[in-house]
Amino acid sequence: MTENARLRARRRAELLAAARALFLQHGVDAVTVEQITEQAAVTRRTFYRYFLSRDHVALAIEADILDHWAARAEQARAGLTGSGAELLAGYLRRVEKLVDEVADEIGFTRVFDATTLGVLDASPEAAAYASAIRRLHAPLVDILRRGFADGSLAAVAPAELTAATITNALIGLAQRVHGRGQAIAAEQDVVVRAMLTTYLELVCRGLAAPAART
DSSP states (O other), X not given: OXXXXXXXXXXXXXXXXXXXXXXXXXXXXXXXXHHHHHHHTOOHHHHHHHOSSHHHHHHHHHHHHHHHHHHXXXXXXXXXXXXXXXXXXXXXXXXXXHHHHTHHHHHHHHHHHTSOOOSOOSSHHHHHHHHHHHHHHHHHHHHHHHHHHHTSBOOSSOHHHHHHHHHHHHHHHHHHHHHHHHHHHHHHOSOTTHXXXXXXXXXXXXXXXXXXXX
């Protein structure tokens, strides 16, 4: 990497770090480009050399987080053997631990999901975001396809739709568990962390082939 490339990478990382801190504190919609540049100690002109808008910064941060989770999901899938149902149970046990390990990043996804961000455009950030989502879903899609093929899992919907549903519901639940767990415990009189375990158990039981259900 050339000196110029290293400088650009460092400057981009500084802008992302500054924006992330502001987004977590105020929410994406309440933060301006001027606040980001002030936090990062750069000019507006410098900002626009790297990003088209504030929303593209938020998209870049979310894409980085999802890509990190995708790498961890691939690790969770590695080494598992057995039927599709066995793969699913083993994978989700590992994913449950992963959710706790990335609690801080889940906090940002909660902020990101609350924004008024529009549809994806043709920017590099949007492409990275879409790619990260596909990568994140891929291990589960593979497991579901195997389970549908060997008959150990019930094909209630296409593998891609099923994986997206499970993943989005898990992230939404994790946002609540790790974002306002104490409040939920008081409001609903439940052991909040157990909600994640219960949800994933329900997924396994719900997808089990009829003959395997107990």
